[in-house]
Amino acid sequence: MGESSQKSSGKSKFKTLAHLIDALAEEGRKTAINALRKDDERQISRSRLREKVHQTAAALVESGVSKGQAVVLWAENSPQWIIACLAILRSGGRVVPLDVQLDRKALERILEDCDPVLLVTNAALHDRLKELSCDIPRTLFLDHEDSKDEDSLWSLQGGADLPEIGADDEATMFYTSGTTGPPKGVPLTHGNLIFQINRILATDLTRPDDRVLLPLPLHHVYPFVIGMFLPLAAKIPIILPYAMTGPQILRALRQAQVSVICGVPRLYRALYDAINQRIGNKSERLARIFTCLVQECARINQKVGWNPGKALFYPLRRRLGPHLRLLASGGSPLAPEMARFFEGLGWQVAIGYGLTETAPLLTLNPPDSGRYDSVGKAISGVQLKLDLDKGENEGEGEVLALGPNVFRGYYKMEEKSKEAFTSEGWFRTGDLGSIDDQGYLRLSGRASTLIVTESGKNINPEEVEEAYSQSSAIKEIGVLEDEGHLVALIVPETSDEEDQREHIKQALEEVAKDLPSYWQVTDFSLTSRSLPRTRLGKIRRHLLEEQYHKAQSGEKQQESKGAMALEDMSGEDRSLLVNSAARAVWDWLVERYAEKGLTPDTRLQGDLGIDSLEWLTVTVEVGERTGIELEEEVIAEVETVRDLLERVAAEEEEGSAGFSGEPLENPEEALSDEQKRWLQPGGAVMGFLRKTLYALNRLVVKNYFHVEVAGLENLPEGHFVLAPNHLSNLDAPVIAAILPKKALENTWWGGWTGAVFDNFLLKTLSHVANVVPVDPRRAVISSLAFGCEVLRHERNLVWFPEGQRSPDGQLRPFKAGIGMVLSRYPAPVVPVSIDGTFEVLPRGKFWPRRGRIRVVFGTARNPEEIGDAEETSQERAKKIARQLQEDVEGL
Incomplete structure (x- = not known):
């Protein structure tokens, strides 16, 4: 057997978690918890935390909680959660932290298994308790610390003496996440946990001025020990983000001056992908240069101990988190390329390995x-060795552990407990690995999840999944064994491929060229649903086989029968729906698209057919149900239902509120103060500049091009709308040059944001020329509100219904937005045909060439005469757009 161990160094600072809690009085004025809220933050000092914990613990003892009794803590992260947890521990109780996203069956099983005397939760979860068929213990709520309600944890009274607590007393019981089967209870003693804290303190991993971000749910032992107790022991603040969303984590990094993140590989994968995608969007060449520089900085740092990336990439790090220095990763191994990437950028990376049963670090x-x-x-005080009989390769075996952090056995599972230890008392981790001469452990997979092929090859599915995940066509992949063969369940990156299965097959074959032959996937099934995962991102492999065969046999997993049930979602998606705004939007989508088999991965455009007009419906409904208007950049980034829910949740958490009511009835309410400034004609100076600009434009157009005009007499006397086709950036200047001066002075233009608002100069000229920003693909509400406001004030409006320039000179379908505007604010609308500008100034050209341009103004139409009064606004809008398109085609 291979073996690794290190001598213990230093004396134990704390004897139990109770000792650590009592020591909060030391440097009591320092911040213990900094919790970000919607508009501010709440800070709790160490002395105040100790006072509150002792007061609550004494009340718990008075109410009947005695040493060793289980108290379930079932709620999301919050200062109240931490106070309650510490109080339960200090009272001598055994705290049982549970995931708020547990399904009903798992929750019932755990409550029956752990025999709790008390359940502490929050009001938002109360309705779920009513669904349970098992006995529910006395329930107390921790929502409001000033509550005097009899069912509030904070209403408990009493000043009982707190018990003496020893290292052998049980402190917690965690339930394993169930990646390979039902959860098992893992009791951990004060001694198991305090050993970890003392050993990590001795490594000097943290600094006195550190501030630790805790973005992980505290029902896992890793964030429980490393994210919560370690900062308390090190006398540094715990930073709780307002929500577990990207925008709120970034806000916490900046606002709370975070220097250390307690994270997991999935969190760092999101950061890794986001940075690379942002760079890649600029240019492929820049992305290659960036990657080379990052790799070279990491290499130099390893070779000479000096990292040029700290200076070179400081601007990037400053934008993300100016004080961030250390990324701590646990839960599962961090991919080496990601660790080197972050090191190359100038951050430090610390990686830990362990299990719930080892409290957690080994x-x-x-x-x-x-x-x-x-x-x-x-770590110091822990011994590791290998059971080489369990390994496939030379020097590889199952990792065995011995140390004060290792638990005694599973709760009420005598046989499972015996299987978990060797006859000599070494704990079987179930992980395969090798230990080199310097004592470094390299993991190669879980013994329980190894796939054995017909040829006898042992395959680690995680390594295979990592390899195939490099394909841009694959969003998620879960590898499993089926009748001796390696197969996969795959979530494609896109759902609108004409022959999706063939596309994925080619992607697999391309990756497989560089892989061992026994890693090649022989068959696969496709699904639109996320793979089943734990809250820390691990695939729940015991559920893969059923999903694979359902997809293989052609079953759609209820996709054609209705929306995905909440209990079938990943923990991450269920957690997202705890947000009230996200849940309101999900419920509406389920109702509206009842026959679409809605899932978080459903594509809004490809699967639901949401075009620019339907986007208006979506954004209006979101606004009415949540008070949130989705801005341009938000809508542009939304592809799936999950994307939409995440953005709604983020906007709600940031306190973003939009208009109230129907934006086409109250267009002014749908515009911000900055947007309203585009509609102000300006004073005398602006008027002079506008006349000068129009005069110069008229002079250039008429002298540089040969312009033929027909039908100008069709322009109505009052205000009107022009609906031209769109071929070139010259279209608007040509129309401006031929309109009568009186009409031109009262004319406003809808300008596509991607063309005329692209830089400061164009923005300035647009403002002078009465151009308002329009983007029918993204900012639907704001764009239409601009048009409505122009017509509401009886001004002329030039609106290009195609939305943007034609790429080939052919007329494109008219967007229904013009129909929405005209159906609400009717005005005579004149179809306009432009010919020649595509040849004179095609796409990609900066300077026009001389040529012939022809503009024909058709007969004005009354939009009130198009369509039926009984039709819905959407149906009528589409009819108006279609009629105008036919009119332009006829010209």
């Missing part, structure tokens, strides 16, 4: 070790 890979193919060496 190894630590400190910053700048350079051994990112490893999870590090055994």
Whole structure:
């Protein structure tokens, strides 16, 4: 057997978690918890935290909680959660933290298993308790600390003495996440947990001025120990983000001056992908240069101990988190390329490995070790060795552990507990790995999830999944064994391929060229639903086989029968729907698209057919149900239902509120103060500039081009709308040059944001020329509100219904937006045909050439005569747009 161990160094600082809690009085004025709220933040000092914990603990003892009794804590992260947890521990109780996203069956099983005397939760989860068929213990709520209600945790009274607590007393019981089967209860003692804290303190991983971001749910042992107790022991603040969303985590990084993140690989994968995507969107060449520079900085740092990336990439790090220095990763191994990437950018990376049963850490890979193919060496006081009989390759075996952090056995599971230990008392981790001469442990997979092929090859599915995930065509992949063969369940990146299965097959074959032959997937099934995962992102492999065969046999997993049930969603998606705004939008989508088999991965355009007009309906409904208007950049980034829900949740958490009511009836309410400024004609100076600009434009157009005009007499006497086809950037200047001066002075133009608002000069000229920003693909509400406001004030409006220039000179379908505007604010609308500008100034050309241009004004139409009064506004809008398109075609 291979073996690794390190001698214990230093004396234990704390004897129990109770000792640590009592020590909060030291440096009591320092901040213990900084919780960001919607508009502000709440800070709790160490002394105040200790006072509150002792007061609540004494009340719990008075109410009947005694040493060793289980108290379930079932709520999202919050200062109240931390106070309640510490109070339960200090009262001598055994805290049982549970995931708020547990399905009903799992929750019932755990409540029956752990025999709790008390359940502490929040009011938002109360309705779910009513659904349970098991006995529910006395329930107390922790929502409002000033509440005097009898069912509030904070209303408990009493000053009972707090018990003496020893290292052998049970402190917590975690339930394993169930990646390979039902959850098992894992009791951990004060001694198990305090050993970890003392050992990590001795590594000097943290600094006195650090501030630790805790974005992970505290029902997992890793954030519980490393994210909560370690900062308390090190006398540094815990930073709680307002919500577990990207915008709120970024807000916490900046506003709370975070220097350390307690994260998991899935969180860092999102950061890694976001940075690379942002760089890649600028240019492929820049992306290649960026990647090379990052890799070179990491290499130099490993070679000479100096990292040029700290200076070179400081602007990037400053934008994300100016004080951030250390990324701590646990839960599962961090991909080596990601660790090197973050190191190259100038951050430090620390990697830990362990299990719930080991409270949690067994190894630590400190910053700048350079051994990112490893999870590090055994922490001081822990011994590791390998059972080589369980390994397939030379020097590989099952990792066995021995130390004060290892639990005693599973709760009420005598047989499982015996299986978990060798006859000599070593804990079987179930992980396969190898240990080198320097003591570094390299993991190669879980023994329980290894796939054995017909040829006898042992395959780690995580390694295979990582390899195939590099394909841009694959969003998610879960690898499993089927009748001795390697197969996969795949979530494609896009759902609008003509022959999706053939596309994925080609992607797999392309990746497989560089893989061992026994890693090649022989068959696969496609699904639009996310793979089943735990809250920390691990695939729940015992559920993969059923989903694979359902997809393989052609079943759509209820996709044609209705929306995806909440219990079938991933924990991450269920957590998202805890947000009231996101839930309101989900419920509306389920109702509206009842026959579409809605899932979080459903594509809004490809699967639901949401075009620019339908976007108006969506954004109006979101506004009416949540008070939120989705801005231009938000809508542009939304592709799936999940994207939409995440953005709605983020906007709601940031306190973003839009208009109230129907934007076409109250267009002014749908515009911000900055947007309203585009509609102001300006004073005398602006008027002079506008006349000068129009005169210069008229002079250039008439002398540089040969312009033929027909039908100008069709322009109505009052205000009107022009609906021209759109071929070139010259279209608007040509129309401006031939309109009568009186009409021109009262004319406003809808200008596509991607063309005429692209830089400062164009923005300035647009403002002078009465151009308002329009983008029918993204800012639907604001765009239409601009048009409505122009017509409401009886001004002329030039609106290009195609939305943007034709790429080939052919007339494109008219967007229904013009129909929405005209159906609400009727005005005579004149179809206009422009010919020649495509040849004179095609796309991609900056300077026009001389040529012939022809403009024909058709007969004005009354939009009130188009369509039926009984039709819906959407149907009527589409009819108006179609009629105008036919009119332009006829010209």
